[in-house]
Amino acid sequence: MMSPDAALKRGGLALSETARALSTLAMMLSLAACGRFGVEGPGSPMQGAPVSGLEDRPEPDQASVLPRPTMHPADLPDVQEEIPVERKTMTEEGKVSLIIAILFDNNPYDERLTTAWGFSALVERGPHRVLFDTGGDGAILLSNMKTLGIDPGSIEAVVLSHAHKDHTGGLESLLALGLQPIVYVLPSFSSGFKAQVGEVTQVVEVAPGQVIMDGIFTTGEVVGEIPEQALVVTTEEGLVVITGCAHPGIDRMLQKARFMFGGPIRLAMGGFHLKSADDERVSHILRAFRDLGVESTAPCHCTGDRARGRFAAEYGEGFIQAGVGKVIVLPGG
Numbered sequence: 369m370m371s372p373d374a375a376l377k378r379g380g381l382a383l384s385e386t387a388r389a390l391s392t393l394a395m396m397l398s399l400a401a402c403g404r405f406g407v408e409g410p411g412s413p414m415q416g417a418p419v420s421g422l423e424d425r426p427e428p429d430q431a432s433v434l435p436r437p438t439m440h441p442a443d444l445p446d447v448q449e450e451i452p453v454e455r456k457t458m459t460e461e462g463k464v465s466l467i468i469a470i471l472f473d474n475n476p477y478d479e480r481l482t483t484a485w486g487f488s489a490l491v492e493r494g495p496h497r498v499l500f501d502t503g504g505d506g507a508i509l510l511s512n513m514k515t516l517g518i519d520p521g522s523i524e525a526v527v528l529s530h531a532h533k534d535h536t537g538g539l540e541s542l543l544a545l546g547l548q549p550i551v552y553v554l555p556s557f558s559s560g561f562k563a564q565v566g567e568v569t570q571v572v573e574v575a576p577g578q579v580i581m582d583g584i585f586t587t588g589e590v591v592g593e594i595p596e597q598a599l600v601v602t603t604e605e606g607l608v609v610i611t612g613c614a615h616p617g618i619d620r621m622l623q624k625a626r627f628m629f630g631g632p633i634r635l636a637m638g639g640f641h642l643k644s645a646d647d648e649r650v651s652h653i654l655r656a657f658r659d660l661g662v663e664s665t666a667p668c669h670c671t672g673d674r675a676r677g678r679f680a681a682e683y684g685e686g687f688i689q690a691g692v693g694k695v696i697v698l699p700g701g
């Protein structure tokens with residue numbers, strides 16, 4: 369098992385890689401006033417009305433008792449370091465790096481950012497930036513992006529994992545800025561939602577294995593009571609799979625990703641939907657992770673503290689403490 373840090377440093381890369389990554393994310397932000405947009409059709413996730421029995425539930429008690437991260441100052445050593453613009457997405461060898469920044473999560477990490485129920489992560493691979501999910505609140509999403517120095521205008525595409533508002537709720541504010549990223553949704557999203565977003569920008573119903581950007585793919589719709597898609601990034605050292613809630617089962621979603629794209633799973637991260645799972649279920653998932661050869665993991669959002677503790681114990685150095693503001697850098701992606 370290679371630790372994430374070891375993986376990050378492999379190939380002679382120094383900690384300043386993290387600084388370069390953060391500098392990559394450090395772009396000037398110009399926020400326009402947020403307003404309502406479009407027509408809200410019945411059943412639209414944007415409307416904000418939770419679907420009875422399906423909406424994710426916050427866990428305020430658990431969220432408030434999570435220990436403060438202790439790694440943060442150490443793994444962000446040279447945040448202020450200036451780097452030449454032309455090198456901003458390249459490693460020493462000139463290979464494209466993969467950078468994943470968690471912009472919205474109910475688990476704390478970077479104390480400057482606001483914690484709220486939901487999930488959103490910015491994926492940067494080479495010159496491309498894809499936003500995976502938008503969190504549950506647009507104002508918080510934009511505020512967190514501003515704090516991290518991320519320009520919303522640099523987002524080329526938005527991929528929505530599933531139709532729950534804690535993953536789609538921030539989209540409205542993003543589009544209200546006048547941005548027109550391509551929005552990738554599941555075919556099963558409501559026609560009202562698709563029509564509403566379609567009034568503003570291009571909406572694409574995903575197909576299995578569809579390319580989002582160079583090296584960035586979707587599994588397509590994984591069927592289940594609540595269907596969902598995962599984002600898959602191919603790297604030289606294996607797959608990076610990001611899930612929003614993993615309602616169809618994190619094991620099933622990882623299996624699908626591996627079946628479709630092959631190779632080891634270098635990193636599995638995001639919401640694993642284990643917050644209400646019993647110990648037996650978590651043990652089953654951990655066995656599946658081992659069987660699938662998942663090398664490192666960064667569970668957050670709806671994984672729940674108990675399951676996160678199990679992953680931490682199982683993975684040791686391969687466990688990445690994730691929360692809002694966590695930036696994961698994978699050189700040579």
Ligand SMILES: [Zn+2]
Nearest residue numbers: 424530532613
């Ligand atoms: Zn959900």
Ligand SMILES: [Zn+2]
Nearest residue numbers: 424534613670
């Ligand atoms: Zn969720």
